[in-house]
Amino acid sequence: xxxxxxxxxxxxxxxxxxxxxxxxxxxxxxxxxxxxxxxxxxxxxxxxxxxxxxxxxxxxxxxxxxxxxxxxxxxxxxxxxxxxxxxxxxxxxxxxxxxxxxxxxxxxxxxxxxxxxxxxxx
Numbered sequence: 001x002x003x004x005x006x007x008x009x010x011x012x013x014x015x016x017x018x019x020x021x022x023x024x025x026x027x028x029x030x031x032x033x034x035x036x037x038x039x040x041x042x043x044x045x046x047x048x049x050x051x052x053x054x055x056x057x058x059x060x061x062x063x064x065x066x067x068x069x070x071x072x073x074x075x076x077x078x079x080x081x082x083x084x085x086x087x088x089x090x091x092x093x094x095x096x097x098x099x100x101x102x103x104x105x106x107x108x109x110x111x112x113x114x115x116x117x118x119x120x121x122x
Contacts (some may be wrong), residue, residue: 001059001060001061002059002060002061002062002063002064002067002099002100003032003057003058003059003099003101004057004058004059004060004064004067004072004096004097004098004099004100005055005056005057005096005097005098005118005121005122006055006056006057006058006094006095006096006097007053007054007055007093007094007095007096007097007105007107007114007117007118008021008022008026008053008054008056008090008092008093008094009040009051009052009054009068009093010050010052010090010091010092010093011017011042011049011050011052011089011090012049012089012090012091012121013049013091014037014049014050014051014052015037015052017078017091017092018037018052018092020078020092021078021092021094022034022056022076024033024053024077024078025056025058025094026073028070028074029058029059029060030058030059030060031056031057031058032056032057032058032059032121033056033057033121034054034055034056034121035054035055035056035105035117035120035121036052036054036117036120037052037053037054038052038053038113038116038117039051039053040052040053040113042087043083043085043087043111044086044087045060045085045087047079048088048089049089053113053114053117054117055097055117055118055120055121056116056121057122064096064099067096068096070095071094071095072094074092074094075091075092075093075094078091078092080092080093088101095099095107097114097118098118100101
C-alpha cells in the first residue's frame with residue numbers, strides 16, 4: 001500500500017470545491033486524515049481571490065504516475081479550466097506533496113502553508 005499526502009487548493013467557490021474534492025477522493029481512495037482549510041494569498045498573479053488550501057493523507061495501491069492521473073481526472077470532473085494562466089484562479093488543484101514519506105513536490109520547500117498543512121496530517 002502506498003501512502004500519499006495530497007495538497008488541495010481552490011479560489012473559485014473555494015470551500016464548496018474543497019469539500020467536493022475530498023468527497024471524490026474518498027470515493028476512490030482510503031482517506032486517512034484531512035487538515036483544516038487555510039486561507040492564503042495568491043502567488044504570482046495577485047489580482048484574484050484568496051485561496052483555500054488544505055492537505056490530506058490517502059492510501060492507494062496505485063503507483064505515483066497513476067495517482068497523479070487520477071487526481072487530474074478529478075480536477076477535470078470538477079471543471080478545472082486548464083486554459084487559465086499557471087498561477088491564475090482555479091476550481092481545484094490537487095498535487096501529490098509526499099509519496100511514501102518523500103517530498104515529491106518542490107513547492108513544499110518554498111511555501112510555508114504547505115509545510116504547516118502537511119504537519120497537521122502527519
